[in-house]
Amino acid sequence: MTPAADHRAGGLPDSPPAAEFVEVSKRFGRVVACDHVNLALHRGRIHGVLGENGAGKSTLMKMLIGLILPDDGHIRIHGEPVKIVDPIEAARMGIAMVHQHFSLVEPLTVWENVALGDTGRLDPARIRRRVGEISEQYGLEIDPDDRIFDLTAGMRQRVEIIKCLRRDPEILVFDEPTSVLSPAESEFLFAALRRVVEDQGKAVALVSHKLAEVISASDEITIMRDGKVVDYRPTAGSDPATLARAMVGRDVVLRREHAAFGVIDDSGDGAAPVKQPVAQQGQPVLRITGASVTGRDGRVLLDGLDLEVHAGEIVGVAGVEGNGQRTLGDVLSSLCPLAAGRVEVGGQQVATGQAGAMAGAGIAIIPEDRHDSGCVLDFTVAENIFIADPQRVARRGLMNRAQMNGMASELIEKFDIVCNGARAPMWSLSGGNQQRVVLARELSHQPRVLVAAQPTRGLDVGAIEYMSSQLRAAADNGVGVLLISTELEEILDLADRIIVISNGRIVGGMRRDEVDIAELGLMMGGAQ
């Protein structure tokens, strides 16, 4: 079934494809990333490319913008077979990509970032004017003279989009564009995309693993699994369940799987019922009052933040990236002292910013960036497990390697960590397994509080499921869980109580069983 034949069957208007993959294959060693893929991007349409992590969608798009060369098959632009050897070549052909991770220079202004990569004489006035024109034309409101570090993630993405649009490309690729956006910002982005497509007749590819957003934003959908195109259909009339099944190759029943695909299930009557909230009685296991932190550059990172976590409940901290989540995680990792306020665990005040104090008080943490503060990549798996308490495998100050590796092997088995034994270096593990090592270590200390900061970022569905069930199990065992996440779906899936962080303070909250998505979105957007 070729895409062309199929979309005729689907009744979408016919137009010559702006870009077309013909039987494109790419292998990396023994792994087939793309296996005879056929896919066409048409002018005036948004083409959703759906798939799990590792399904081959990013590889495919990288071939389109010349970062990777196909092994087999070819790419056609406006019907002409072409060889795209590098991104410059791709730009010449009118292909541009908005990457998942921003590539902006933070101390520079918006227009300066837009001008980066230009050659010849710099004409600030002209570039400013152009930025103004584009932002007006597409409704991407922005001040060309703002500095990047003052901007929210959503605004930064606008800058990225303007960077792309300025060269007036025919074909636009968006790679996981909403991963750092709030729901409102996502909607805004899709509205802008719609304008780009309808007014300018551009061809857009929207790469995502979130079903819900692809369904709401696209005209047609291609689903990839294990490097192959497994389904192609017009968006109108497709239902999430069928698409989800095609994506993973089996039925998707669990709520947390829905969450992994970004399907917001706010009715609360999914396959698994929403857990009744734990009665909040007695003393909270974790209480933060009036926490304030000011950064080195004088910016207020936390501004009188208050929160409480009780034993056995999962409290989800929702919010748009960059509103103090990272600082909150740092404070609870002893990486950053408080300028004012206090942190109490089980009623006892804990010194902030003092090495090991938080861990010693019983706060386990799965950090936002595990390479940054969660593990030592050059250490072995066993060493990483005993990072915080080497004394456990030491006698009179000398470490017993055999004992350490033995105990680590048990944990490796218990947590199903795929690695070359306890002595394998940490860097040799995949991201999901590194995360399991961190989890195994933190849970093996019998913590009172478990802080999970963006625990599933960058993980695939299987790993997300595992992480979610572990968090749930920890809460069931009486640990107070604080889940800090920018993925609202994840929080809705797991949390018993949701609080919203904005500009370094908690601006509101609600119980999971009384959740109001619209109101949450408003709070996340900063409305009081």
Next chain:
Amino acid sequence: MSDVGEHIVTEPEEDEVASAALQRSRFGITGEVIALYAICVFVALAIAAICVAATGGSWVNVYTAILDGSIRKPGRWGLTLGVSAPILLVALGTVVNGRAGLVNIGQEGQLVMGSCFASYVAVRLGGPGPMVLIIAMLCGIVGGAIWAGIAGALRYYRNVPEVLSTLLMGTVAQNLMGWGLRKPWLLLAPAAGRANRNQVSEPLNSHTRIPRVTWFGNEFPISVLVALVLCIGVWVVLDRSVIGFRLRMLGRNPKTAQRSGVAERRYGIGAMLVSGAFAGLAGGIMLAGGDFGNYQLVANFGAGIGFAGLLAALVARQRVIVLLFVAFLFGCMRTGTGFLTATGVSGRVSDVVQGLLVLSLLLPPAILYVRERRRALSATSTRV
């Protein structure tokens, strides 16, 4: 990905094949590494030989002289050991700060400070010789530790890069010693003992010197044995103890270390103090050991031993046991120079040989690193 089922069926067999291949390649890799080092050393010696020949000397004579002077002639082992001991001590300290992720390149200055402290105390303190000697050595340790500790404190309290501060403090130390050697109330020897020479300190009393022993016709100070014991001690602490584990953690990932209870300041400054202490002790034993001058301080007393130790640590790439050999090799280069004069070639030739040798020993790790990186990169891109 589609061959998952197949893979499971063939797994045991594949595993055996893979491990056999791994065994083979491990031997292959070891051979490769040895060959690489051999080639590099050979090239370095050849270049040095060409240099000697080009300046009108005989390279055969030069290499013979270096070998004779360092190990072949009777009694030279003892001298070489005596010279190697302070190099080893300095290098041990360098490994300590290296493990904590800090760079100390001011060992020469810390060594000088150590020798000054030791000298000041040793010539003034009365009492039984061994006690004075031990106290003087302890003062040497303190002197070196203070000098490195200042750099450490500046690093952690004021964000001053320790690379710069250690190096510059080294210059300050040299000049301080020069100044002290002009002040009778500090280091300068009383006029009577100076024999018209300026800028020397009072020689140590014969009973406050480090005892020398003679083994197999080779005489050396017992500080050599102390250095060996310390070497084993450092190895145990760094590679086997909880403290060493935490120090490595700090060096590899300070944030993880901080969260896991390794206070950056305490461990970091501690590492600098220990590093300086070793350099200070090296200065002390140079003064009291007898292989470096006449048990007294002179201008330029450090004689580049601090830098030699730093280089030795670099060449050994922070592996304590390897240090033993590298430090001895560096000792050989120094004592070998003593016999060069007879060949009519300038003693500086051995510096050239040493420099080229260091380069040749540093190149293979760099080459291996780049290749490992490439392999790792190709392996990760396979995973995409």
